Amino acid sequence: MASGIETPKSFQEIILRLQAYWAARGCAILQPYDMEVGAGTFHPATTLRSLGTKPWAAAYVQPSRRPTDGRYGENPNRLQHYYQYQVIIKPSPPDLQALYLGSLEAIGIDLALHDIRFVEDDWESPTLGAWGLGWEVWCDGMEVSQFTYFQQVGGHDCRPVSGELTYGLERLAMYVMGVDHVMDMPFNDPQAPIALTYGDIFRQTEEEYSRHNFDGAxxxxxxxxxxxxxxxxxxxxxxxxxxxxxxxxxxxxxxxxxxxxxxxxxxxxxxxxxxxxxxxxxxxxxxxxxxxxxxxxxxxxxxxxxxxxxxxxxxxx
Amino acid sequence: MPDLLIELFSEEIPARMQGMARETLKKLVTDGLVEAGLTYAGAGAFSTPRRLVLAVEGLTAESRPVREERKGPNTAAPAAAIEGFLRSTGLTLDQLEKRADKKGEVYFAVIEKPGRKAEAIIAEVLEAAIRTFPWPKSMRWGAGSLRWVRPLHSILCLLHDEAGAQVVPLTVEGISSGNTTEGHRFMGIGRFTVSSFDDYAAKLRRAKVMLDPAEREAHIWQGAQNLAFAAGLEVVEDRGLLAEIAGLVEWPVPLMGRIPEAFLALPAEVLQTSMKEHQKFFSCRNAKTGRIEGFVTVANIETPDDGATILKGNLKVLSARLSDARFFWENDLRVARAGMQDWAEGLAHVTFHNKLGSQADRIARIAALAREIAPLVGADPDQAAKAAEVAKLDLRSAMVGEFPELQGVMGRYYAIEAGLPQPVADAARDHYSPLGPSDAVPSEPVSVAVALADKLDTLTGFWAIDEKPTGSKDPFALRRAALGVIRLVLGNGVRINLIDALDWAVIAGEARERPYLEWVLQAVTLKPDRRPMSAIYERLMTERRLSGWEPDGFAWSADAVGKETSNPDPDLVTSIGRSGWPYMGFSLRSRERNAAEHWPWTPLDEKRHSDIDLLAFFHDRLKVYLRDQGIRHDIIDACLAMPGNDDLTLLVKRATALSDTLKTEDGANLIQGFKRANNILSAEEKKDGVEYSFGADPKFAEGPEEQALFAALDQAEAKIGAAMKAEDFAGAMAAMAALRGPVDAFFTAVQINSDNAVLRRNRLNLLHRIRAVCSGVADLSRIEG
CATH class of the missing domain: 1.20.58.180 (Class II aaRS and biotin synthetases; domain 2)
Incomplete structure (x- = not known):
């Protein structure tokens, strides 16, 4: 790779690199919120902390659940339980785009070799009474992140404005590592004595929760x-x-x-x-x-x- | 004469907004400069995803001084008036001049505005433009309060001539203007200084930015065609996509790929739509097979591996997308081959409009109407009804769920798979047409029948619930539907009386309610002691529940009847049952109104009224349509005044013939003769208080001109009568125009208001004949001029 950054070997390595990257840029590395949420935005560290004038900078992994997306673990990239990586900084720094691009390099995406694009995407959450403007970020035609400048949350104008980055971790990791089915993706180092794939950990739970969500609850x-x-x-x-x-x-x-x-x-x-x-x-x-x-x-x-x-x-x- | 260069550098501007933004920047700035007294030779605006640029050539270096004189109040005017004048001019009393005026001595203010430097004006105008820029959607960022489409990072504002360049100083929310910019995000060369527009454009190019969107479009299109040609394919033209892509890249690099074999069996429209909507790819067609086999994607970067990584990534995304599409297609095919019953049932649960029932209700109405229309357009009624029943089933298919723009196109594929005849399948695709003024009009009879039924149902339905278009608001595209009906009728020469068709549509709408109504009638006509009150009440409540609408009035009356108990008030229930008889129309709006009088349905004459209102709406659309075809509005009015004006084909035939006739010398002159006759007759009839329609008697004709007119009218009457019977409007109009000579000669030679009362009466009766004969073809009194 031209940038000299090695391709990550596992899903967790991508998470660890993002954590290290954003920690080095001054974000508080928070832990996932301990409740069932549909997306990282629901974490109070984003929804509530984007309100008011107090400066804020946080990054965290958020396990997210979308019950309707359950496919019994069969679909190569659709899951009812998945991970988002979320960065929220208030006020949005002027170099947020550059910081974001740096994070892509950190996880092994060579910016000289790939086609990164910021494509218009207005974000709106009817359940949170929130909206913002920004883009979906494309890497070689694939959406890898959402990039949003919050304008309103819970009906309140955001002053100052928070910049929010959301990475769909499974999809991003599959792309970076060249994996075609999410269940085949190495979760830890494939050379580890006990190598685990994403499927080893989640195939059974995807089945169980799919049945639960559609028929059991x-x-x-x-x-x-x-x-x-x-x-x-x-x-x-x-x-x-x-x-x-x-x-x-x-x-x-x-x-x-x-x-x-x-x-x-x-x-x-x-x-x-x-x-x-x-x-x-x-x-x-x-x-x-x-x-x-x-x-x-x-x-x-x-x-x-x-x-x-x-x-x-x-x-x- | 200096030139001006402005660059507003920001984060990525949405592609769809760039065209408007260029025009707006140009207009705001040049208008502002001119308003402030500057002139310029020319201006050009450019954009890339990250910059909005304006170049103004030959700008004057300063504005001309302006001297303005304003007349004020009389010197003897009250102090308040004089103070007001001072305030409005910004002067003090001793600065005013006193001048003599007709009414005495008045104050004059002489205001001298010296010329201003262009720099100062530009700074003001540009700041105002930035602060008031009308983005369709704008945002704030960071801790600032400035609004822009995305965060604004730098302002380049340069005034330059042969002597050199200078920055026009201005600061907007902490962003100060300068003379630097940067190039491509990944292939650029850092920030650099520019000294003129040419220098700017050249350095940008070196920094891998093509400034001019037109150049990027040309480059993309040429590159795509070359790649496709080399691969033995041709690019499917798509100007909208081309403009969008040009707004997504600063340095376009087209790359060509092939669609994996596994997906080539998908319908071409599916491949094209998926590639365009999801990935902004151009489709490439194999001219020999007609299949879509390749694509061109446009990257924004040159890479050491010539785009190999980028292409590989794009192919991977494409495969995932097309796997989804194939999954939808295969599932849909299973439902289609089984007869599409699942979809038909599903549509019963999809609301079309909460006052117009479900999609299934709507389809049943359209099918009933298509059956009635079929004979008039040469279609088989059973086939037309079947086509209407299946034409919208694809709305439930997975593919149309994913790509709504494929409605109809998929319907045709699925109808074929369901084993339905070709005309039925084609109707699924074509019954939405014509969608716009340039969209082709279907001509296959079954498609025409369903297309007409679809649009007439929409129009009568929304008319009935009083959702008519107002001003610029037409959320249900009813004007388009009406124009569609007009084009379908005229384009196919369909002979249909719209009033009848509208009635059929109304009847189709109420069919569902009729059995219930008849039952209520029977129940309430029974002897009072035998009326099944609880049962009547029960039916009322059931109907209320099932029909999906619940106007306040109706809810009130039903509740008042039963008080939600099984102990209804007999008088109220029977009055509900009776007052609506014998007719209820498909007018829910009227139901709401009438509900206050214990009955939610509408009587016949009111429904009729709604039809006539809707016919007038058609006539308005027709006028607009015919005006575009060069037929004057007064000619259309003259024809609209004739009976049978709900037969649009006949109406247009008549209007065309009249328009042609009025272009001939005889025709134009005859109109004058007709008007003269009509004016004299109307004036005399008014004066005498009688109508001269007793028939003129030729035996009172005096001179040869008067006798000739009698003969000419006899002849014309016979010819016009025969021609009208054969709907030969041109023939009828020619016969009418032939009256010009005799009518002119008559008016020249004969005095109408003779002293002889018998002659006068006879001549007025003769004028009446002129009016009657001419009015057989059109109401000529409406012709202007």
Missing amino acids: TVEMLFRHFEDAEAECQRLLDFPPEDPKTGKRIIMAHPAYDQTIKASHLFNLLDARGVISVTERQAYIGRVRALAKKCADAFRQTEAGADASDLAHGVAS
Whole structure:
């Protein structure tokens, strides 16, 4: 390779190189959020932390679930459980494109040999009440990342604007390593005493969860849990800010947001079970969005999510 | 005379916005310069994905000084008026001049604006252009508040002539103008300084950027054709794709690849659409087989391996995409060969419009209508109905789910696989046409029948729910549908009375409701003590549930009837059943209105009214269409006033003949004679309060001219009558135009308002004959001039 960077040998090596790259560029390397989410954007480190004026820089792997994408492990590149690599920096630095291209080089993509393109793609998340402008990044005609400048989250204007990078790790890794079926991809070093492929780890779970998502999950329970999560989210936000026990101002924005995440995932499961009609679909998305907005409103009242000027004037204190 | 060079350097500008952005930048800046008093010789705008560039040649170095005089209030005017004048001019009282005026002494302000340097004007104009640039979508970035399409990084603004170049200083949100830029992202040579437009373009080229999008397009097209030719293929032309690709690359490098053998059996349209939509590839066709066998992709970089890695990657993505497409195709073929029943059932669950039922409801209506229309267009009614039933089934296919633009095209393939006759299959593809003014009009009878039925159903449906186009808003493309009907009818010489067709469409729409209605009628006409009240109520509620619509009024009336119990109010229920009889039309809007009066369906005359309104809409579209064909609007009005105006073929035949006749000398003059006769007659009829339609008697004819007119009218009447019967409008108009001589001679020789009351009455009755004979062909009173 012209750039002198070796091709990674395994899926985990790509993750490790991204972690090292973004750590070296000053990002806090966070761990995955411990809940079921549809994409790395749902991690509060992105959704909530993109609000308010406090500078922020984080990178993390996020296991993500899209129940409808289950293919029983048979499809070469479709999974109901997969990994995203997420970078979020606020305010977006002026050289974010260059930083991003550097990360591609770090995982073995020689920029002199490949055709990298920034192709218009406006990002919108109806469930989060969020949108931004940016691109999908193509490498030799394949989409390898989403690159977005957040304009609004939870109905709030993003000031300053966060830059968000999302790498679809399996697809990117398969391309870099020249693997045709995701299950054949080496997960750890193929020379390791116990070499494991992606399939060794996930083929069985893809089967189990595909069956669960499409046929197993109890619909009545999912509906009930959706209602519960919705009610709990609202209830947590209805508490007065003053905590009688500590005397402190404690707004439960994060616990409430957890319930939003739950509602969103339950909706995805119901969708996979095929019990949500076209017209109901919009209504459910609207209900999740309403929760996300309320959580964003609440987070903006906290120290982490307020504007610097508000803090100076004591609004959030 | 200096030249101006502006470059706005940013992150990647969406390809689709670049054309508009070039024009906008040029207009905003040159307009601003001219408004500020500068002139220029020429201007050109360019763009690449990362830059928007404007070059202005021969700019004046400073604006001309301007002297402006403004008249103010009288010197004796109230202080407030004088203060206002001072405020608006920015002067003080002692700076004003006093001048004598007709009404006394008034203040005058003389404002001198000295000439300004071009630099100052450019800086102002460019900053305003950047801040107000009308991007279709713009964004903020970082901690700033400036909006641009994507983050703006640098501004190059240079005024240059033989003596040298100087930066026009300006700063927008922390970005200061300069004289440097950079080239290609990966093949560039770092930042460099430029001194003129030529220097800029030349250095960019060295830094691997082709500035001019037209040059990039030409380069891509030439390169693609050469590659295809060398491979024994030809590139399928696609100008839209070419422009888009030229907006995605700064240094285009076309690369040619072959589609793997395994995918060559896919329909050509599938290959083309998949490659274009997902990967922005040009398709390459084998001229001998007609198959799509290759592609050209355009990279944005020259590589040491001549694009081998890039091509390999693209092929891999293509294979994954086409594997999906083949999976869809094979699954779809299974459903198609089994008769497409799965899709038909699926469409029952797809809403077309919440007030117009499901796609399956819609298809049933179109099929019923196509059956009625078929005989008029020479199609077999059974075949037309069958074609309508299958024409939209592909909407449920996996392939159309993935590529909506392939609707119809796939339908044709699947209909063939289902073993349906060729005309039925073709109708699946062709019944959407004509889509635009340049789209071809189907001519195969079955396609024509289904195409007409489809569009008429759409029009009557949306008319019924009062979703008509207003102003520039036409979300359901109803104008296009109406123009489609017009072109289908005229293009195929179809003889159809639109009012009848609209009625059929309405009847097709209500067919589903009729059995229910008839049942209610029977129930309510029973003796009061035998009426099955609970059952009537039950049917009402069931209908409400099944029909998928729930107007507020109806919900209210049904609830009032039953209060959601099994104990309905007998009087209310029977009044609901009765008041709608004997007719309900397919007008849900009217249902809502009438629901307030306990009945949701609409009576016949109201439906009729809706048809006439829709016919007027057709006539408006027809006028626009015929005006483009060179037929004046007053000629169309003259023909629209005649009976049978819902037969568009007849209408256009008449209008064309009239238009041709009016172009002849006789025709044009006859109109004058007709108008003269008509004006005199109308005036006298009004004055006398009678209608002179008793028939003129030739025995009162005095001179030879008057006698000749009687003879000519007899002759013309006979000829026109026969010609009209044969729909020979040209013949009828010629016979009418032949009246010109006798009519002119009559008016020259004869005085209408004779002192002799008998003669006067007879002549007015004669004028009435002129009017009557001429009016047999068209309402000539509507002709202008």
